[in-house]
Amino acid sequence: MKNVKISGLSKVLLLITAVLFASSLLVPMWQIQLEAPQYPEGLVLRLHANKIGGDVEIINGLNHYIGMATLHTENFFEFTILPYIIGGFAIISILLIFIAKRKAVLSFLLLYVTFVILAAIDFYRWNYEYGHNLDPNAAIRVPGMAYQPPLIGYKQLLNFGAYSIPDIGGWMLTFAGILMFSIVIKEYKFNKK
Amino acid sequence: MKNKFVKAIFAIVLGSALVTSCKPKNSGDAVSGDAAQKAYVAPGKYDEFYNFVSGGFSGQLSVYGLPSGRLFRVIPVFSVDPEKGWGYSEETKPMLNTSNGFVPWDDLHHVEMSQTNGEVDGRWVFGNANNTPRIARVDLKTFKTAEIIELPNSGGNHSSPFITENTEYVVAGTRFSVPADYSNGDVPINTYKENFKGHISFVKVGKEGEMDLAFQIVTPGVNFDLSHAGKGKSHGWFFFSCYNTEQANTLLEVNASQRDKDFIMAVNWKKAEEYIKAGKGKKQAVKYAHNKWDEKTHTATSEIKNEVLVLDSAELKDICYMIPCPKSPHGCDVDPTGEYIVGSGKLAALIPVFSFDKLMRAIKNKQFEGDYSGIPVVKYEAALHGEVQKPGLGPLHTEFDGKGNAYTTFFVSSEVVKWDIKSLKVLDRVPTYYSVGHLCIPGGDSKKPFGKYLIAYNKITKDRYLPTGPELAQSAQIFDISGDKMQLILDFPTIGEPHYAQAAPADLIRNNGQLKFYKIAENNHPFVTKGEKEAKVTRKGNRVDVYMTSIRSHFAPDNIEGVKLGDEVYFHVTNLEQDWDVPHGFAVKGADNGELLIMPGETATLKWVPKKIGMYPIYCTDFCSALHQEMQGYVRVSPAGSSVPLTWSVGTNLPKATK
Numbered sequence A: 001m002k003n004v005k006i007s008g009l010s011k012v013l014l015l016i017t018a019v020l021f022a023s024s025l026l027v028p029m030w031q032i033q034l035e036a037p038q039y040p041e042g043l044v045l046r047l048h049a050n051k052i053g054g055d056v057e058i059i060n061g062l063n064h065y066i067g068m069a070t071l072h073t074e075n076f077f078e079f080t081i082l083p084y085i086i087g088g089f090a091i092i093s094i095l096l097i098f099i100a101k102r103k104a105v106l107s108f109l110l111l112y113v114t115f116v117i118l119a120a121i122d123f124y125r126w127n128y129e130y131g132h133n134l135d136p137n138a139a140i141r142v143p144g145m146a147y148q149p150p151l152i153g154y155k156q157l158l159n160f161g162a163y164s165i166p167d168i169g170g171w172m173l174t175f176a177g178i179l180m181f182s183i184v185i186k187e188y189k190f191n192k193k
Numbered sequence B: 001m002k003n004k005f006v007k008a009i010f011a012i013v014l015g016s017a018l019v020t021s022c023k024p025k026n027s028g029d030a031v032s033g034d035a036a037q038k039a040y041v042a043p044g045k046y047d048e049f050y051n052f053v054s055g056g057f058s059g060q061l062s063v064y065g066l067p068s069g070r071l072f073r074v075i076p077v078f079s080v081d082p083e084k085g086w087g088y089s090e091e092t093k094p095m096l097n098t099s100n101g102f103v104p105w106d107d108l109h110h111v112e113m114s115q116t117n118g119e120v121d122g123r124w125v126f127g128n129a130n131n132t133p134r135i136a137r138v139d140l141k142t143f144k145t146a147e148i149i150e151l152p153n154s155g156g157n158h159s160s161p162f163i164t165e166n167t168e169y170v171v172a173g174t175r176f177s178v179p180a181d182y183s184n185g186d187v188p189i190n191t192y193k194e195n196f197k198g199h200i201s202f203v204k205v206g207k208e209g210e211m212d213l214a215f216q217i218v219t220p221g222v223n224f225d226l227s228h229a230g231k232g233k234s235h236g237w238f239f240f241s242c243y244n245t246e247q248a249n250t251l252l253e254v255n256a257s258q259r260d261k262d263f264i265m266a267v268n269w270k271k272a273e274e275y276i277k278a279g280k281g282k283k284q285a286v287k288y289a290h291n292k293w294d295e296k297t298h299t300a301t302s303e304i305k306n307e308v309l310v311l312d313s314a315e316l317k318d319i320c321y322m323i324p325c326p327k328s329p330h331g332c333d334v335d336p337t338g339e340y341i342v343g344s345g346k347l348a349a350l351i352p353v354f355s356f357d358k359l360m361r362a363i364k365n366k367q368f369e370g371d372y373s374g375i376p377v378v379k380y381e382a383a384l385h386g387e388v389q390k391p392g393l394g395p396l397h398t399e400f401d402g403k404g405n406a407y408t409t410f411f412v413s414s415e416v417v418k419w420d421i422k423s424l425k426v427l428d429r430v431p432t433y434y435s436v437g438h439l440c441i442p443g444g445d446s447k448k449p450f451g452k453y454l455i456a457y458n459k460i461t462k463d464r465y466l467p468t469g470p471e472l473a474q475s476a477q478i479f480d481i482s483g484d485k486m487q488l489i490l491d492f493p494t495i496g497e498p499h500y501a502q503a504a505p506a507d508l509i510r511n512n513g514q515l516k517f518y519k520i521a522e523n524n525h526p527f528v529t530k531g532e533k534e535a536k537v538t539r540k541g542n543r544v545d546v547y548m549t550s551i552r553s554h555f556a557p558d559n560i561e562g563v564k565l566g567d568e569v570y571f572h573v574t575n576l577e578q579d580w581d582v583p584h585g586f587a588v589k590g591a592d593n594g595e596l597l598i599m600p601g602e603t604a605t606l607k608w609v610p611k612k613i614g615m616y617p618i619y620c621t622d623f624c625s626a627l628h629q630e631m632q633g634y635v636r637v638s639p640a641g642s643s644v645p646l647t648w649s650v651g652t653n654l655p656k657a658t659k
Helices: A009-026 A056-063 A080-101 A102-132 A168-192 B004-020 B035-039 B189-195 B269-275 B356-364 B506-510
Strands: A029-037 A039-047 A052-054 A153-157 A160-166 B049-054 B059-067 B069-075 B108-116 B119-129 B134-139 B145-150 B155-156 B171-177 B197-205 B211-220 B223-229 B236-241 B260-268 B284-294 B299-312 B320-326 B329-334 B339-347 B352-355 B368-372 B375-378 B383-391 B395-400 B405-410 B414-421 B426-431 B436-440 B453-458 B472-478 B489-494 B501-505 B536-540 B544-552 B555-556 B559-564 B568-575 B584-588 B596-598 B603-608 B613-619 B632-638 B648-649
Touching: A009 A080, A009 A102, A009 A168, A039 A056, A052 A056, A080 A168, A102 A168, A160 A168, B035 B108, B035 B489, B049 B108, B049 B453, B049 B506, B059 B368, B059 B489, B108 B501, B119 B284, B119 B501, B119 B506, B134 B171, B145 B211, B171 B236, B197 B223, B197 B555, B211 B269, B211 B284, B236 B329, B236 B339, B260 B329, B260 B339, B269 B299, B320 B339, B320 B352, B320 B356, B329 B395, B339 B356, B339 B395, B339 B405, B352 B356, B356 B375, B395 B436, B405 B436, B414 B436, B436 B501, B453 B501, B501 B506, B536 B559, B536 B648, B544 B584, B568 B596, B584 B603, B596 B603
Parallel strands: B211 B299, B223 B329, B320 B375, B544 B568, B559 B632
Antiparallel strands: A029 A039, A029 A160, A039 A052, A153 A160, B049 B059, B049 B501, B059 B069, B108 B119, B119 B134, B134 B145, B145 B284, B155 B171, B171 B197, B171 B223, B197 B211, B223 B236, B236 B260, B260 B320, B284 B299, B329 B339, B339 B352, B352 B383, B368 B375, B395 B405, B405 B414, B414 B426, B436 B453, B453 B472, B472 B489, B536 B544, B544 B555, B559 B648, B568 B603, B584 B596, B584 B613, B613 B632
16 A cells, blocks of 8 residues: 655645643643632633643642642652653654655554543542542542542532643643644545545 | 680691691601611622721720621720630730730720822721830731731820821820920829920831831820821821910810810921931930740730830921811811811811811911911911811711712711811711711722722711610711712621721722631741640649640640649640631630730730649630531649649550559
């Protein structure tokens, strides 16, 4: 089977993809917004590629009532490798412009999708861990209650409403995925020789 | 015959109906239909203006919202406030230090907001102490008293704390003339005329607000009452009303009301600055306290200063001029253009309005009618723009709406009267309930008034609210002045006795960089505890220092043993929270002072000298969380000479003592 070269437009899209990957490192990827009657202004956890940001100290302070472990960037190995992975994606996107083969783009898309699935599983695992591993001596113990934030979407956790949604970086990654998917569709469906 | 009788009865009935219908309407009728709507601020919505109202003999400053009249906060200034630990915590005690030692109370009469280019700028509010003469500066980023300066050579600082248009100076004038602190004060009281002097003080205000007593002007002994700075064209001048030019020292009620006219003293402070540059001021030995609050150490320091520069008004020409003003003038108010100076003779039946231009001309052409102890007295007519005829009885104070109108309060006839500054025609009048003193229009004494509301601060409350025994609430009333006619829209009770007040658009202060909490990393308190691991108790002789932290919802340490009778215990409590609106309190049983109220990131110290052997609970006084009631601990007090070792802990029971 012959390796088909990708079009100039696809190269431009790949460049944009690379820029999206690279700049997503500068902004938060994911956010968990918390709302409660006592916090009309809201609290937010912002997950960057390399750290936890937002109102971490305040949320840690509140979580001690239910006995949730405190959140610290250094407790997550993910924050040490994520910047390299995403940085690597940016470099691969650039390299693809020079390789310029549609099969290579397809392979990268499959790799990226695999990454996203693994990342989601990892995120769920941590959410589960923090939501269920509670100090048995905590002041507030509600039988059967776990405080696992939703993977994505909304969930009520006692007096807090938790929204787990992508932040700017997350949307950039999503858009990068869509661009790659578009390139693959374009190259396979419309460029049949 | 019978018919005539019926007719007569009918005539009497009709007549009395007419007479009763002529009876003045009461306040119920004075409130029109849409008043509630105009004063209504829906739950969760903000007011349009902040209103800073003097607390009078409470010594404090209260903060209200306009137009709702809701009380937001009482800022402790000159009086101790056990609720907030003001004057009780070791850190705040120096704020109330004076040359007479610790003074726990004063009488705050007037407030003035800082200005830039003659407009309210939302940085600071100044307040005066009318008893032990002082000026305080409240920082509007923290709503906390940041600085207090005492004024020497003064008795009762009443004509204060009025400011110049760029907050170059905040002034003070002595209400009671007294022998100067640098002269012998041990003289017979009836030697007033020779020994008693007036001093007016010019306190320089720095970029960060820091105050410095730049100079004083010594004047003949009179009572200085109120003052206002010139603005625009009259910037560089200050106007002080004075009474008791009779120089009476007893029964002033009669003896200080003899002369037909007293004075408004015009002070050319730029000229005074020139004299100082030329070295004409005399340094005099005095004693006064200057107290400053430090945001980083959360601690006040008090410094006693020993010198003041004094200029002699009689000797140094062209600084002071006297303008005759009828009948013991009280209010002395300058209109937004700086051209008109309104004097309110409190016993007069007219309001004289002086013209700055005419005053300058009169001084230039030496239109004087003589002098008062060496100060030239300008001819009344030469400086007069005109008189408002028959405005009411007992004019006190005037504010402006920026649309060419003036509003004057009348104590005796209990009303506010609106009049045109240029034509001097009375335009409208409304009754107040009862006997209004000061009034306030937001920005109403600045170059840029916000002429939407007028607040009258009344001296008599009587039947306005549900009765509460002999002592009643003080009262204020809000009028909508956006139309041609003033309309009463709300009564609201106030603390203390409200004298002067100032108001500014809410956004100006809300958006000035309001502090939400203190950063713990920047806390430089000498006894700060920056984490529970640093919590400890130390002993040096009989002084015990407890380095304590508070965070929802426990103290560290919360078990302390080894305190002995005769010890002086200092609880230095650091609130470790770093979030808005999470203060913690601290109280210990038997403390003979107040509580501590500690803002997030702040450290405060309570001194406690236990007087009996036993167990002393400590607890958090400000409901901080669902587990606030659990935020408590114990201090064990043993006899003097006991061998119980000094121990402290939190969360662990130390090994049971052998004894």
